[in-house]
């Protein structure tokens with residue numbers, strides 16, 4: 001019996017014949033692809049190819065002019081499980097005077113209505129601490145986000161995306177403007193999450209060294225100007241592992257032992 005297909009190779013993103021235009025300008029034309037649970041997908045394309053537009057459609061910020069997106073098997077219009085998805089948009093030019101602290105930024109990633117009213121339970125603060133710890137930025141919790149370096153801010157935005165312990169992470173050029181060393185540790189973290197935490201990744205990147213190093217030399221598929229590099233966490237026939245979900249704390253302890261080693 002191949003329980004695996006059911007257990008961990010479901011389609012969690014299905015993009016079905018999607019087209020999109022800004023005003024009259026066609027950016028995406030009849031794009032189809034799918035992302036299976038626990039895959040790592042690198043979405044590559046030239047500047048202006050429509051990568052960010054594609055991600056914004058997938059997270060429901062833009063509506064396709066034609067075609068359909070399904071998330072975890074449900075049409076996006078009916079999808080309610082947004083806490084299962086973490087999204088880190090392209091590096092935004094954060095106003096250094098933006099008054100929120102790191103902790104507030106991370107807490108604002110919590111799913112549900114409470115976040116809008118700033119009402120947080122003890123459990124919320126524990127989740128926040130876990131996410132900060134996992135990203136190694138707990139010491140910065142009370143700093144203003146605008147005071148942090150680009151690399152530190154990216155870790156905070158990743159912590160914000162992780163606070164709900166999502167099963168799918170969507171990252172839009174997460175390492176732009178970050179020095180090489182910080183990039184490496186960032187990629188180490190996300191590879192770890194892919195390999196040990198059953199997370200699925202869809203990542204836009206121009207870093208071909210990382211993409212080819214982790215996802216293979218050649219794209220597995222293409223749609224228009226978009227190329228998809230894909231790494232499966234494991235083959236379907238090897239789906240014997242179940243319930244591998246670890247807490248984010250575990251990731252932190254792995255990171256620490258790496259630092260010490």
Ligand SMILES: Nc1ncnc2c1ncn2[C@@H]1O[C@H](COP(=O)(O)OP(=O)(O)OP(=O)(O)O)[C@@H](O)[C@H]1O
Pocket residue numbers: 022027045046047048049050051052053054
């Ligand atoms: N809000 C907008 N209004 C009009 N045109 C837009 C808008 N956003 C993006 N575009 C245009 O749509 C095209 C695709 O943009 P998009 O940001 O999706 O590309 P990209 O592949 O992510 O590019 P990059 O690698 O430069 O980030 C570009 O030509 C861009 O100028």
